[in-house]
Structures are given as structure tokens and as C-alpha cells.
Amino acid sequence: MAPPLISVQDVTKVFRMGDVEVRALRGVSLDIEAGEFVAIRGPSGSGKSTLMNIVGCLDRPTTGRYLLDGKDVAPLDRDALARIRNRLLGFVFQSFNLLPRTSALENVELPLLYAGLPRAERHRRAARALERVGLADRLDHPPNRLSGGQQQRVAIARALVSEPKLILADEPTGNLDSRTSVEVLALFQELGRTGITIVLVTHEPDIATYVGRQIVVRDGHIASDRRQTPVRADPSSIPIEDVA
Amino acid sequence: MNGLETLRVAVRALLRNKLRSFLTTLGMIFGVGAVVATVAIGEGARSAVEQAFASMGTNLLVVLPGSANTGGARGGFGSQPTLTWEDLKAVRTEVPTVRYAVPYLRSSSQVLSEEQNWTTQVAGTEPDYFEIRSWPMALGTRFTDSDVDTGTKVVVLGATVAEKLFGPNSNPVGQTVRIRNIPFQVVAVAGRKGQTPTGQDSDDVVFIPRSTFQAKIQGGLGKFLQGTIFISATNASTAERQVADLLRDRHRIGGPSEDDFQIRNLAEVASAQEESSRTVTLFLAIVAAVSLLVGGIGIMNIMLVSVTERTREIGTRIAVGARGRDILRQFLGEAVVLSVAGGVLGITAGIVTARWLTAAFHWPVAFRWDVMILAVFFSGAVGVVFGLYPARKASRLDPIDALRYE
Numbered sequence: 001m002a003p004p005l006i007s008v009q010d011v012t013k014v015f016r017m018g019d020v021e022v023r024a025l026r027g028v029s030l031d032i033e034a035g036e037f038v039a040i041r042g043p044s045g046s047g048k049s050t051l052m053n054i055v056g057c058l059d060r061p062t063t064g065r066y067l068l069d070g071k072d073v074a075p076l077d078r079d080a081l082a083r084i085r086n087r088l089l090g091f092v093f094q095s096f097n098l099l100p101r102t103s104a105l106e107n108v109e110l111p112l113l114y115a116g117l118p119r120a121e122r123h124r125r126a127a128r129a130l131e132r133v134g135l136a137d138r139l140d141h142p143p144n145r146l147s148g149g150q151q152q153r154v155a156i157a158r159a160l161v162s163e164p165k166l167i168l169a170d171e172p173t174g175n176l177d178s179r180t181s182v183e184v185l186a187l188f189q190e191l192g193r194t195g196i197t198i199v200l201v202t203h204e205p206d207i208a209t210y211v212g213r214q215i216v217v218r219d220g221h222i223a224s225d226r227r228q229t230p231v232r233a234d235p236s237s238i239p240i241e242d243v244a
Numbered sequence: 245m246n247g248l249e250t251l252r253v254a255v256r257a258l259l260r261n262k263l264r265s266f267l268t269t270l271g272m273i274f275g276v277g278a279v280v281a282t283v284a285i286g287e288g289a290r291s292a293v294e295q296a297f298a299s300m301g302t303n304l305l306v307v308l309p310g311s312a313n314t315g316g317a318r319g320g321f322g323s324q325p326t327l328t329w330e331d332l333k334a335v336r337t338e339v340p341t342v343r344y345a346v347p348y349l350r351s352s353s354q355v356l357s358e359e360q361n362w363t364t365q366v367a368g369t370e371p372d373y374f375e376i377r378s379w380p381m382a383l384g385t386r387f388t389d390s391d392v393d394t395g396t397k398v399v400v401l402g403a404t405v406a407e408k409l410f411g412p413n414s415n416p417v418g419q420t421v422r423i424r425n426i427p428f429q430v431v432a433v434a435g436r437k438g439q440t441p442t443g444q445d446s447d448d449v450v451f452i453p454r455s456t457f458q459a460k461i462q463g464g465l466g467k468f469l470q471g472t473i474f475i476s477a478t479n480a481s482t483a484e485r486q487v488a489d490l491l492r493d494r495h496r497i498g499g500p501s502e503d504d505f506q507i508r509n510l511a512e513v514a515s516a517q518e519e520s521s522r523t524v525t526l527f528l529a530i531v532a533a534v535s536l537l538v539g540g541i542g543i544m545n546i547m548l549v550s551v552t553e554r555t556r557e558i559g560t561r562i563a564v565g566a567r568g569r570d571i572l573r574q575f576l577g578e579a580v581v582l583s584v585a586g587g588v589l590g591i592t593a594g595i596v597t598a599r600w601l602t603a604a605f606h607w608p609v610a611f612r613w614d615v616m617i618l619a620v621f622f623s624g625a626v627g628v629v630f631g632l633y634p635a636r637k638a639s640r641l642d643p644i645d646a647l648r649y650e
Contacts, residue, residue: 058563058643079567086565093647097560101260113249114565158564 003070004031005165005197006055011064012220013050024050026220027064032199032213034165037192037230039200039208042217049170051217052201056089056168057081069165086114090159094171096151098143104130104154105139111162129157133187149180156187160196167191169200173207179238185210186233250570254577264546265582271542272586272626273593275535276619280594282528283615285601288608290521296439297514303480304376304511307335307473307487310504325468326504331494332473338490341483342475344372349457349471355450356422357409364405365449366423368457368471374434376476384417384432387453395455399428403436403447421450426460428452480511536622539586540630547579547634558638559646572639579631580624587623591616 013025024047032038042048053059054066057073066073069088073081085091090111098107108126117125130139133153143151152172159167169188173181189210192198200211208214209231216224258265310326335345349368354361370392374380387398399421401409410416416430437446458465477483484507491505492498551558558571598609 053644056563058647079569082562082565082567085563091563093560097556097563097647099557099560102256106256110561111564113253114561114567114570116246162565 002034003067005034005036005069006030006032006199007065007067007070008051008055009065009067011051011054011061011066013047013054013059014062023220025054025061028217028220028222030215030222030225032197034197035192035195036213037188037198037200037211038213038215039202039211040215040217041202041205041208042223043203046217047220048201048203048217052168052170052199055199056091057084082114086111087162088165090162090164090167092152092155092159092167092169092172094174096143096148096155096175098151098154098158100144101142103140103142104135104146104157107143107154108157108161110158115162125161126157129161130154132160133157147180148176149183152176152180152184153187156184156191160191164196166197166199169198171202172200173202173204179235181207182210182233182238183235186235189230189233250573250577251581253574254581257574257578258581261550268543268546269539269582269586269589271539272536272583272623273590275532275539276587276590276623277593277597278535279528279532279619280591280611280616281597281601282531283525284594284598284609284611285607286521286524286528287610287612288598288602290518291610292439292608293517293521294514297510297517300377300440300510303477303483304509305475305477305480305484305487306508306510307475307491308506308508309469309472310506325466325470326495327469327473327491328467329469330467331491332469334490334494335473335475335487339483339486341478341486343478344376344474344476346370346373346376346474347454347469347471348373348474349454349462349469351457351461353423353461355405355409357416357419360409362405362408364402364408366457366461367449367451368454368461369451369474370454373451373474376474377437379437380435381432382435383415384430386432386434387451392453392455395459396453397426397428397456397460398431398452399423400432400434400451401430402434402449402451404445405448405450406433423450423452424461480509484509532619536626539623540583540626543579543582543586543627544630544634546582547575547631548637550578551575551634551638554638555641555646555649558641559643559649562641562643563647568639571641572635575635575638576628576631579635580627583623583627583630584620587620590623591619 008028008030011025011028012023015022015024028047028051040048040051050059054061057068060074068084073084076084099110105123105126108129109122112122112125127136127139130136133156135150135153135157138146138150138154143154146154156167159169173184176184185207188198188200200207202208209228210233211228212230213225213227215222307327329347332345332347335342346369351366352363353366354363355366371386371388374386381400382403386400387396391398401416401421406414406416409421410419415433417432419430420427421430422428434447434451440446462470475483475487488503488507492503495504497503561571595611598611601607602609
């Protein structure tokens, strides 16, 4: 059997803020198999973002091991980690983090630029990724001419474009209304069916109902970890809110 | 990412903020523009002076007669004839470094053609004068030594005088002009020389044999040479010393007594001019360095603001796989693009300014392409030097903090 895509083994993380030590993670162990759609849920300050940063190779554990796709990332230097983020991972952020005054297409191309792909290839793949998220007709729109939901879909296309094994989404619905949130979740569910592993960090319990596995983090520990039958995300079931 | 990609990313980023990018380059534009324009003007002036000196002839000495000292009132050089025709002969025969020595007598006089008149300088000299000044004839043949011996009434017209008396592009050779009511036959028109170092028209002159000048203009052959002596030497400074020694000896001037003549070495005047223009160039270089420094600081300032403002962008780029050196190159690229664009625009502005000055005030300008190429390279260097700190700052941002930055 293949090793789990993510294997977090007794990881702790301590931040030093002046004289105070903050223990964000106090021994977390967790395996996530390829193809899972997982939500990491917890109140703010629970350590879920720290866990996310370690899984995303943006931060390193203080103690413990983290194996990504069966390989320990501890001995890798900054450039090697950048390479892993570029090839293996895709990020989706709460506030989209798109480059302003830059077309959707160019925003989506960004990871491919750092992968060193030629221009024509970048264009082709970015256009296909935007098509996959339903924005084929918005290629040359800059972010300020797109709605919040469309912006988040551009960001998802950017995460998808390098065909990663894992997408990490940090509060992806935090800046969206409930109908658009469900739209985005429907997109994630669709992507999940194609075999991509998705880890979603959220503090909203109802968002976590749409995933197949819910991990609750509290005070730097895993408080619960259970598999569930996901609710099918159906945007049409949510009434359109009045936008004041 | 290769260099071209980096450049494209940098240009894209700069075009997102067009006005700011333009304002940032203004410092460089003004600095480089000022340098290019002032160098062009300085070079223009220098080459004009150089040309004027070259037109005077090379290794040229001018001997002026001394001053009349009456009762303590000193009249200044030329106020009294102290040079004699014998002196001239001695200079010719006894100083080995002298190639040519000719008298130059002059008087302001009206010259008349059939239809026109023109007041100009009438000069009495010998044919070698044209050798000393390397002054070819445009039309006709200059007068000869035998004309000098016999005192023929022939005249060589300067280009300006020929034009004033006979109209432009005319051929007055063979015509007659009257100087002090005496008819002179035009044998030649001298080629155009242009301005003297002091800005006078070299061509506003007519030449007649010095013997004719003595007889008809000065009225009588005397012992004294009532004018100056032009000398062309193989070595100007040696000749200057030797001629001075000879004349002091001949005039019996010993020890501390003041010379009753003066020798002007035009090579020295020219080199003094050169020296002063070199000083001006050095000064300009300092101004250029300061203005580029100021421009560079402006770029650094804006790049620092830009790095802070785009912290989230940098975080995003790092998250999707940019390495530290990709970020470093991008911001360094932006700084270099700004500074080189400023340099290139500055050169354009400088050329436009210099051309405008030429058009408006007839200032001579000469463009130094080497200075311009240097300016572009220097601009690039300024971009690298002043862009490095902001770029390093950007490349070392922690992605987690950068992504959360508000």
C-alpha cells in the first residue's frame, strides 16, 4: 500500500515572542491519504493555521516529523521547499491574494512562471485551469472586475494549474457570502472526485459538513478526527441573499 | 526563471503603477539629461574654440611691439613701434626653429567696388603669411614675393569682403577695387576661415603686399615695422625663448629691464583654453555623479515603499514556489528597469534640450556618444546598487508573515 500523502508524526511547534513561549502545537499526529477531502476545524488560536503552514512547507516543526508523499521534508533547504510548493502543492487563501491589475490568466500562470515553463505552455495550461473552474470567458479580467466568488475561483485555478497532489485552502470561504461559499465548496467537491487531495482549514462548523473527514484541533491537540458522509454542496438550495 | 522572464515580470509590475514609475525615474531623467545637455554644450564650445585655434595655424607666435613709456605713463603694447625690419630679418636668419616669419601691418579702411563699399581691415603682409595660417585661396592665385619686391597694387579679398562687395558666389578675380582711392587689382579670394578664438570674423579682411601697404597706406618706408610679426615655428616654446633672447640682445635690454616687445604663444593660449574646458568637464562629472546619486536614492526610496506595499504579493509568490533569488531578481530588475529607462529618457531629454538651445540661441553643440553610452551603463549600475537593499529585503520576507500582512 502507498504511504499516506501527508504523515504528521508527533509534531510540536513553539513560537518565542519575547520572553513568552507560545506552544501552538503540542504533539500532533495525523495521516491523510491521497484523494481525501479533509477539513481541519478549530477556533482561532487552536493551532490549525500553524498545522496548515507546516503541512504547506511554509514552516517547520520544532520537534517531530513531517513526511510529504513519503519523504521527510526536514533536511530540505528553502529552495527545495519552494520547489515542493511549486510542484506538489496548491494554495488557496481567505483573501484570494491575486495580483492587482493583472489578468486572471496571468495570475493563474504565476506558479508555472516559477516552474520555468515556456510562455505558450503557460498560457495553454492557465486557460485550461480557468476553464475547469468555469471562468473560460474571464481570462483577461483583472481581479477588480471579478466578483468575490470569481476571484476565489481564479485563485483555485492558480492552485490547480501546476497539477498538484494536494490543495491547501485556508478559510477559503471566509470572505464570501453563504451562497458563493457553497459554490466554492461544490467546486472543491468536484475537484476531489478527480482524485486531488484537499485540506481545508475553517472555523465554521457548517462548512465542515461538506467534507469526508473532519479533524478538530483545540489547544494544539487533535480533539477529534472522524470520517463522515459529506453533504452534497448544492448552491441552488441556498437562497440568493439581498446585497444591500 | 530566465533573465528575459525576470525583465518581463519587472516591466509588468512597473506598468501596474505607471505614474509612480514615471515620477521615480524623473530624478534619473533630469540628472542624465542635464549631463548630456551640458556635455554637448561644453563639447560644442570646446570644438568651436579648437577649430578657431586650428584656423589660426599651428605653432604660431605673434611678436607685438613694445609700449611707449613717457614720464612713467606706460602706453601698452603696440603704442610705439619698437620692432624694426632688421629685427624681422634677424629673426628669419638667426633663429633655427623659425620656419616662417612675416610682417603683418594693418589699418582699417574703406574698400570700394564699382557698386558697393565696405569698411574692413586692410593688411599688408607677405605670401608666407598664408602658409603660416594654412590658408588656401578659394579663387585665383595669391600675390607673390616679386609683388612684395616691386610693390604691385594687387589685393587678396577675404571671403566676407568679396561677398559684401561683389555679392555671394561671385568671382571678383580680375576686377578692380579702390582702397584710399587707389585702384587695386583683385588676384584672389581667400578661402573661408570662420571665427577667430575671440569671436571675430577672420574673413573680414583684405591682404595687399606689405611694400604696397608701406608706400600707399602708411605713407613711406621707415626703419620701424609698424605692425606685428607672425612666426611659424617648428617648436613654439623653444622659438619663443630664442626669439625673445635675440630681440633683447638686439634692443640691448639687459637684466631686470622690461622687454619692449611681447611674444604671444597661441599654443599656450589654446592649451589654457583646453585646461579650463577640462576643469568644466570634471565639474560636470561631479554634478552628474551627485544627480545620479540623488536619482538612485529616489529609486531606492520607492522600491522600499513598493516592497512594503506588496508584501502580500511577495508572500503569494513565495507560497506558489518563488525562491528567494526569484524575488531578489524581480525587485532588482524593477530597480534596474527604472534607472535605465530614466537614463535613456534622460539622454533623449538632453539631446532635445541641446538641439533646442542650438535652434534658439545658435549655441554650438557636439554630442558625445561615448558619454551617453556611459550614462546608460552608469544608470544601470545605480539601479543595481540602490535596488539591492530593497530587493534583499523582499527576498528575505517570511512567507507566513508576508501572506498575513495587511
